[in-house]
Amino acid sequence: DSTFDFTDNSHRRYNPLTDTWVLVSPHRAKRPWLGQQEAPSKLEIAEYDESCYLCPRNLRATGSKNPNYGSTFIFPNDYAAVKLNQPGLSQGRGNDSERDQLFKTSSVEGNCYVICFSPKHNLTLPLMMHKEIVRVVEAWISLYRQLEEEANQGKPFKYVQIFENKGTAMGCSNLHPHGQAWCLSTVPNELMKEFTSFKKFQDSFSKHMLDSYMEIELSERERVVVENDSFVVLVPFWAIWPFETLVVSKTHLPSLKEFNAKQQSDLAAILKNLTTKYDNLFSTSFPYSMGTHQAPLNASEEEKKISWFHMHFYPPLLRSATVRKFLVGFELLGEPQRDLTAEQAAERLRTLDGITHYSENLD
């Protein structure tokens, strides 16, 4: 046969957000696996764990005591990656000498927060009620607003990266349902790359890249996983992780701050649906890293124009609850490589139940 088959032949796909490529080797999913096995999720965990530093009323490593919180709880990370009030760093002499070119550095200030999603130690987003997830979205919004206000009062806050690492496979060190928010005086790499790409596309087509992309995906439907009035979830054409998804707002919302009540509720609903599908895929508590990409704090009109709220989900599992994809040698030195197509992943996620969690069918 001489027709190119995207489900069998190797090809590269371009990621227009980051201006990089991914190698797709769809025939490769068949190889045997004798490597590392992930721990499958435990189902029997208590609602309260006296040794957990995130449970209500417990002591944290630094000696602070958690309040008896009833829904969400935000507090400054006891081991923050960035801090406020550090000495200034005198900049190099410019960019003219070879040394200046090769040893560029700048100071980064900021603050890091932990956001507990629920007082119950044994929950995860898909196991929480819709109205409880709405509280999480509200917590993100209130933090975003608070940080903007503090920036107005002089704090060096430029961007806040909200994210969740779920599961030990994604470096999470505490099962208690929680995410983080790192607020920095600089705009991180990935955002800078996206903003640059969005700006270029906007200049060429007088349209936001995600608007244009979503329009095509919603008409072709091959990579759409689920949608509601305000959001669509899809496996991007250029996905790297096996079941990577993109959650995109259907209208132009630069950041969480612009969400109305209906949009807040719709985001919570689609997150519950997506994470339920993920858990149902391999009947396990599905690990992932996920987070928001949105406008910088106190964005200018120009920054708002090129910002479009979306979330990325990067889940590592490939073939089962215990076999993950490793992005290692070739991926780190050459380029990311995946073993099934975005369309194959989307179809599996689309057909999965997003309402009933697999654990409800176990006795």
Next chain:
Amino acid sequence: DSTFDFTDNSHRRYNPLTDTWVLVSPHRAKRPWLGQQEAPSKLEIAEYDESCYLCPRNLRATGSKNPNYGSTFIFPNDYAAVKLNQPGLSQGRGNDSERDQLFKTSSVEGNCYVICFSPKHNLTLPLMMHKEIVRVVEAWISLYRQLEEEANQGKPFKYVQIFENKGTAMGCSNLHPHGQAWCLSTVPNELMKEFTSFKKFQDSFSKHMLDSYMEIELSERERVVVENDSFVVLVPFWAIWPFETLVVSKTHLPSLKEFNAKQQSDLAAILKNLTTKYDNLFSTSFPYSMGTHQAPLNASEEEKKISWFHMHFYPPLLRSATVRKFLVGFELLGEPQRDLTAEQAAERLRTLDGITHYSENLD
């Protein structure tokens, strides 16, 4: 105190090879770890394993039988990520419409190889003799030459990525000492980024970036780990992984093909020294992904000018044989973050024994 302290204050460093930044949070290494534990290495493994598909004389999954090889052994990967002879992919209509911009794709052909380093199942580079590692370097060179010849005869080979994933933490599925070589019809992302940066630097300073960088590092010595006549190992200023290193040739060698006998021997010697230090760091068989960056196959004079042979080592361990660094939520969504400085890592590696392996001191 109002002086900026690079060993305590958060800062960003620029990676001039890939035009990206890394966030350095040196104070963060102190946080407790309750997350995933890696398996420490086993010391009691037999020289021959009858269930290993890489050991001499054994059968592979596809039914081929390995020869009774005595030093190295190269064969085509039974589960190759790219293949020869697939149907052509008609290109999109150009780059003018929104759809063309968002759904760029191209066919990738090529071939993948496995390179067994030794017939002995229980060896690793640091446990092999210098002269045995010279055989590995020779195997890489002979493969590079063979691929160039095949390309001359019409095979679509443009670049060969030689690498090793060592240890289950880096996705390795077989302990038997081996690496891989993926030969593609395209030049992967990471190489393209480096070539672009090298070209720009060369145009500005009439000098190769790595030449200039090495010169500065060799005079300042803060980040140098070890050197010999032909190579230097250093922790790059912009390192991401905790104990990441760069092995750079001291003179302009575009690829392995240009190595003379002394340089081949010196590369083997410095690889033995570096991997011995790595194993001695946490008294374990130290996992990593490593590989070569060099000139494309049958490089033009211009390509040779901007290519400079070097190797990257990306090892995940952070604090002990069982606690690794996870590059997850913030890293994937924002930018890479590290918990100790490049200088701290270099000092630890520099002072470690690179001659005697820790296992020789155990009974």
